[in-house]
Amino acid sequence: MYLEHFGLSELPFGITPDTSYTVITRSHQEALNTLLVAIGSGEGFIKITGEVGTGKTLLCRRLLQAMPENAVSAYLPNPYLSPRTLLLALAEELALAVSTDVDDYHLLKQINRALLEHAAAERRVVLCIDEAQAMPLETLESLRLLSNLETEKRKLMQIILLGQPELDAKLSEPSIRQLLQRIAFHYKLTGLDHQEVGKYLEHRLRVAGYRGEGIFQPRTVRALHRASRGTPRLLNILAHKSLLAAYGEGLHAVKPVHVKRAAADTEGASSPGWW
Structure with missing residues (x-):
């Protein structure tokens, strides 16, 4: 390979997201600022869109590193899940010991209890969903219902959707129009x-x-x-x-x-x- 020829210790242009190679661009910094402001304000849904290869996954990793100390993060890199599997994945991210054969009612009850405990300890729970354009419509609707969990003061969980422009088309479907109305902050990533x-x-x-x-x-x-x-x-x-x-x-x-x-x-x- 060309490493010795150019005096390099490793390949400089890999396509796997690596935060050690992060370059702070205007678009990425504005997107990160939008996310941090939204998290600080306690808004329920936040949406980040961008074309293939614009660095959405890298942005998500930067966000997870920059989370406030009182934040508990959950990360779903592959959201092509059924509504029930989404709940199970969330429970796993929250480190809950749940049986895979638990019924949906008790599964949701356990998640709600965990979220209430985090809220009582003044911790924010932030769920980051990458490649959100791949999420089935019925799972998106389940996600909206999950966002109904709240106290009198604030939402028990904030949800960040990161996806390709196809996510906007999916969110415009009449069957999930209520979710679109709940997105308080959004940002579109652009190229360099x-x-x-x-x-x-x-x-x-x-x-x-x-x-x-x-x-x-x-x-x-x-x-x-x-x-x-x-x-x-x-x-x-x-x-x-x-x-x-x-x-x-x-x-x-x-x-x-x-x-x-x-x-x-x-x-x-x-x-x-x-x-």
């Missing part, structure tokens, strides 16, 4: 702008151990921005393939032609013919 792309590339290279200069020149950064449209996951794939192309030619700087080759070989990238 041209300046952010340059800082993003440089930061990830530094974290990966690079101590030189000029792997990605300004023209190359512009080419990567055009090809990826600022989408972080796509940018990582293109940067990785571009480094491979430069390494294959024995070069220590990536040129726009390497980006064009990478884009031609990558699904979802802007076609070189568009530049």
Whole structure:
């Protein structure tokens, strides 16, 4: 691989979310601020949407790290669940010892009791649901009913939905219109702008151990921005393939032609013919 060639200690452009490589972009920081304000205000539902690869899972991980000390977090990365399985998953996240054959009434009662205990101890319970666009309609409705659990002062649990734009279409279904009306805070993640792309590339290279200069020149950064449209996951794939192309030619700087080759070989990238 190209690690020794470029003086790297590890691959700088992996596609697995890694908070050690986090670059604070405007969109991500605004989204995180929205989440923290919503949690602080005690609102029931919060929604974050963004296209594939814009960093929703990474945002969720940043949020879990930035939670207030009095917060208890529950995280569901795969919400393609039936209503009952959702309750069981929530109970597991809350560390409740429940039998899998317990009936729905007593299962909900145990969850409600646990939430009341957290509220009495002045702890906030925050449920983060990633890939929420995959949640069946009947499960979304079950989630709305679950949000009815409250004291006279506040909701017993706050629910954060993170998903692709298809989530908005799903929430517009007449059968779950009441849930849409309960979303008090929402934010749409966008891609990186041209300046952010340059800082993003440089930061990830530094974290990966690079101590030189000029792997990605300004023209190359512009080419990567055009090809990826600022989408972080796509940018990582293109940067990785571009480094491979430069390494294959024995070069220590990536040129726009390497980006064009990478884009031609990558699904979802802007076609070189568009530049």
